[in-house]
Amino acid sequence: MHDPATIEAGIPDDQLLPLRVWLALFSSVKQIEAVVRTNLRESFASTLPRFDLLSQLYRSPGGLTMGEISARLMVTNGNVTGLITRLVDEGLVDRLQDEDDRRVQWVRLTPKGNKMFSSMAPANQTWVTQAMAGLSDAELRQLQTLLGKLKSSVAAAPKHPRGDEDPSAG
Amino acid sequence: MHDPATIEAGIPDDQLLPLRVWLALFSSVKQIEAVVRTNLRESFASTLPRFDLLSQLYRSPGGLTMGEISARLMVTNGNVTGLITRLVDEGLVDRLQDEDDRRVQWVRLTPKGNKMFSSMAPANQTWVTQAMAGLSDAELRQLQTLLGKLKSSVAAAPKHPRGDEDPSAG
DNA sequence: GCATTATATTTTATGTATAAACTATCTCGC
DNA sequence: GCGAGATAGTTTATACATAAAATATAATGC
Numbered sequence: 001m002h003d004p005a006t007i008e009a010g011i012p013d014d015q016l017l018p019l020r021v022w023l024a025l026f027s028s029v030k031q032i033e034a035v036v037r038t039n040l041r042e043s044f045a046s047t048l049p050r051f052d053l054l055s056q057l058y059r060s061p062g063g064l065t066m067g068e069i070s071a072r073l074m075v076t077n078g079n080v081t082g083l084i085t086r087l088v089d090e091g092l093v094d095r096l097q098d099e100d101d102r103r104v105q106w107v108r109l110t111p112k113g114n115k116m117f118s119s120m121a122p123a124n125q126t127w128v129t130q131a132m133a134g135l136s137d138a139e140l141r142q143l144q145t146l147l148g149k150l151k152s153s154v155a156a157a158p159k160h161p162r163g164d165e166d167p168s169a170g
Numbered sequence: 171m172h173d174p175a176t177i178e179a180g181i182p183d184d185q186l187l188p189l190r191v192w193l194a195l196f197s198s199v200k201q202i203e204a205v206v207r208t209n210l211r212e213s214f215a216s217t218l219p220r221f222d223l224l225s226q227l228y229r230s231p232g233g234l235t236m237g238e239i240s241a242r243l244m245v246t247n248g249n250v251t252g253l254i255t256r257l258v259d260e261g262l263v264d265r266l267q268d269e270d271d272r273r274v275q276w277v278r279l280t281p282k283g284n285k286m287f288s289s290m291a292p293a294n295q296t297w298v299t300q301a302m303a304g305l306s307d308a309e310l311r312q313l314q315t316l317l318g319k320l321k322s323s324v325a326a327a328p329k330h331p332r333g334d335e336d337p338s339a340g
Numbered sequence: 341g342c343a344t345t346a347t348a349t350t351t352t353a354t355g356t357a358t359a360a361a362c363t364a365t366c367t368c369g370c
Numbered sequence: 371g372c373g374a375g376a377t378a379g380t381t382t383a384t385a386c387a388t389a390a391a392a393t394a395t396a397a398t399g400c
Contacts, residue, residue, distance in 0.1 A: 018302040024317040103378040132188040134323025147194040153304025
């Protein structure tokens with residue numbers, strides 16, 4: 001039961017639950033990501049970041065600014081610049097300047113990009129559904145509820161907590 | 171309630187639960203990752219992949235082979251080569267050849283690496299615990315159970331499912 | 341023994357990601 | 371108007387990640 005990587009690091013066993021849940025979360029996501037990534041590559045010669053980006057644009061027919069994309073994908077601005085550049089090269093999206101604010105870039109799906117996402121989305125849904133087929137609807141809803149609470153919890157947590165305190169003391 | 175990115179892609183609303191759970195999982199992990207990454211950088215001038223690698227080595231005092239590290243971190247061999255090279259440069263790990271099989275590289279923590287991980291582990295545990303402070307122990311255990319089921323489910327799913335079928339038909 | 345095959349790791353080319361510095365533009369207060 | 375700061379995005383340097391090809395060694399079958 002005791003985890004050698006934490007015993008010697010001085011972490012009592014009864015404090016390990018959040019850490020264990022975090023590791024389980026992390027590996028679940030990596031596992032599913034691997035499935036989706038492999039399938040996206042084999043079926044569409046595409047990638048997960050590209051798919052996520054197309055997905056965001058798909059649900060925003062009016063387009064999105066670079067900053068809004070960055071916020072929604074939870075990645076840096078510079079990352080979005082690179083992703084968009086590649087997608088523009090592939091003809092899946094186009095960019096246009098804002099009329100009023102010349103700092104702002106609007107990004108939209110091209111018809112080709114729209115068609116591309118429309119064919120990817122059902123496939124992606126199938127892969128994810130099959131990966132989660134071992135969970136009942138009730139379990140999925142339970143998971144959804146818990147993840148909702150987790151999201152609030154993380155948002156409420158201090159951004160730069162001191163890492164040298166005993167978490168059991170709080 | 172209806173999600174425009176799926177309605178138009180022809181996905182009925184009652185089939186969206188797994189997809190929604192997947193998105194919630196994905197964003198939860200990214201959220202927590204961001205916290206941990208920021209803190210690792212600010213407190214230890216380090217990164218999450220380095221920390222995960224040190225953690226694996228810490229709990230294997232006899233060392234690990236490159237392949238075993240790759241399997242445990244769920245990343246490619248080539249990725250591990252690069253990570254280890256950087257950690258060797260920093261003096262946190264060392265490599266040695268297997269006596270019997272000259273293809274095999276054994277990797278172990280140096281005393282410096284051991285000390286480094288020992289100081290990082292409690293801090294990491296604090297950050298994660300604080301991020302999850304909004305969930306009760308009962309909820310964390312519930313989450314742990316569900317993630318265990320999810321892991322089995324993903325492992326049991328076909329690796330290369332056809333993505334062009336209606337998942338409601340299965 | 342020797343060719344074949346399998347295994348362990350590295351290399352190569354490319355894509356994705358960050359943080360920090362930088363450029364350009366806008367807004368606000370005066 | 372104008373200067374100070376804020377905001378949007380890009381660039382730079384570097385790290386992390388993949389897939390595929392290459393290298394080196396080991397194990398197997400004959």
